[in-house]
Amino acid sequence: MLKIRVKKLLNNIEAINSEYPGIVLAEISGCAMPGLIHKIVEGELRNKIRRNLNTICNLTLLSESEITLRLIKRYSKFNIDSPPPIKTEAYGEIIGINAHPFLYDYLLSINLVDKSDNSYRLTTEGEQYGDYLEDEYGNIFIGWNKYLLDFQTEKLKFALLDRLHIRLFHMTHIDNVNHILEKGLLSHSKVDKYTNISDRNVNSLRDRTEHYHDSKIHDYVPFYFNPRNAMLYRMQKEHHSNIIILEIDKKIIIKDYTLFSKGNAARKDSSLISCKYDLLEFPWSDIYAKSWSENGVINDDKKSLMQSECLISDHVPVDMIKTIHCKNKDVQLSMTPAVNPVDLNLGDFSYAA
Numbered sequence: 001m002l003k004i005r006v007k008k009l010l011n012n013i014e015a016i017n018s019e020y021p022g023i024v025l026a027e028i029s030g031c032a033m034p035g036l037i038h039k040i041v042e043g044e045l046r047n048k049i050r051r052n053l054n055t056i057c058n059l060t061l062l063s064e065s066e067i068t069l070r071l072i073k074r075y076s077k078f079n080i081d082s083p084p085p086i087k088t089e090a091y092g093e094i095i096g097i098n099a100h101p102f103l104y105d106y107l108l109s110i111n112l113v114d115k116s117d118n119s120y121r122l123t124t125e126g127e128q129y130g131d132y133l134e135d136e137y138g139n140i141f142i143g144w145n146k147y148l149l150d151f152q153t154e155k156l157k158f159a160l161l162d163r164l165h166i167r168l169f170h171m172t173h174i175d176n177v178n179h180i181l182e183k184g185l186l187s188h189s190k191v192d193k194y195t196n197i198s199d200r201n202v203n204s205l206r207d208r209t210e211h212y213h214d215s216k217i218h219d220y221v222p223f224y225f226n227p228r229n230a231m232l233y234r235m236q237k238e239h240h241s242n243i244i245i246l247e248i249d250k251k252i253i254i255k256d257y258t259l260f261s262k263g264n265a266a267r268k269d270s271s272l273i274s275c276k277y278d279l280l281e282f283p284w285s286d287i288y289a290k291s292w293s294e295n296g297v298i299n300d301d302k303k304s305l306m307q308s309e310c311l312i313s314d315h316v317p318v319d320m321i322k323t324i325h326c327k328n329k330d331v332q333l334s335m336t337p338a339v340n341p342v343d344l345n346l347g348d349f350s351y352a353a
Helices: 002-019 023-029 039-060 064-078 088-095 099-109 146-163 174-183 200-205 230-242 250-254 276-281 300-305 329-339
Strands: 113-116 119-122 130-134 140-144 168-173 220-224 243-248 259-262 271-273 309-313 321-326 343-346
Touching (some): 002 023, 002 039, 023 146, 039 064, 088 099, 088 140, 119 140, 168 250, 230 243, 259 276
Antiparallel strands (some): 220 309, 243 321
16 A cells, blocks of 8 residues: 555656656756746645655655656666766856866766765766776776756855855847847857847958857857947947947856857957956956046957957757846837836946047
């Protein structure tokens, strides 16, 4: 009788996961749900999963951690098309958190690895997320299931995000609003039928390939930390109030393959950064400076730093857009029907050097 009841409870969980793949792993790992699902629906489903798990624990006298490990093993193999295993260093490059010291320290803290004789080994819990592999030279290393490890490292990413007091802005022409609200923000290399406000000469410099992920700068959607910069000054002189500024939820930087430029990314002398922890050491006082000139003398380094960028690979979905900033009331009124429910703000970011 007990076995039948436990089996029924497991079947309940399996039915939920069948309709919303990944939600069981999300709940037992304490992470965000992969894919799109309404928050209210997600909350109800998580509660159902949790009630079933609690009942199983009470019936079997197994601890929650024991049940969790068994379910991770069950659903990682049953529901996930496992990608090829990935080294810790390679995984760190993708998510933008260096393996040494940040990622390894975190994996130690959550007991997925331990360290002895200057080498890392999987713990019993870590074996649910990775395995030992051997390369062509006979070297043994840990290979991770990226999908599963993402559930664990999300807490690390959000902890870092809380330390970053940044805002992200993308400037564009008002003619592009409908396209953006339909498809989201696309990189220069993917977008079509778009009013391009960038300087043609500067734009050609973004055709270069960066060395982290072997992509062109044009394969990223660019965002400024400080919108009151030389680009806005130049574009508003040319396009006047037709320039609008989209403010994006800073959570977007958690996305894989994100890069940052210390200075205008079009400049070859601007440093490109992959590790998100390096943002903590950015020269924020210069980036958020109110002017790039003093006594009429232009400081080219500060002018570039004020155009430092966050580069998001390929695409930014519409739900990441928090606010559309426009220069005057007429522009605000003209866009109101189209942009609902995105917030409209009458905020003039105009700046003259």
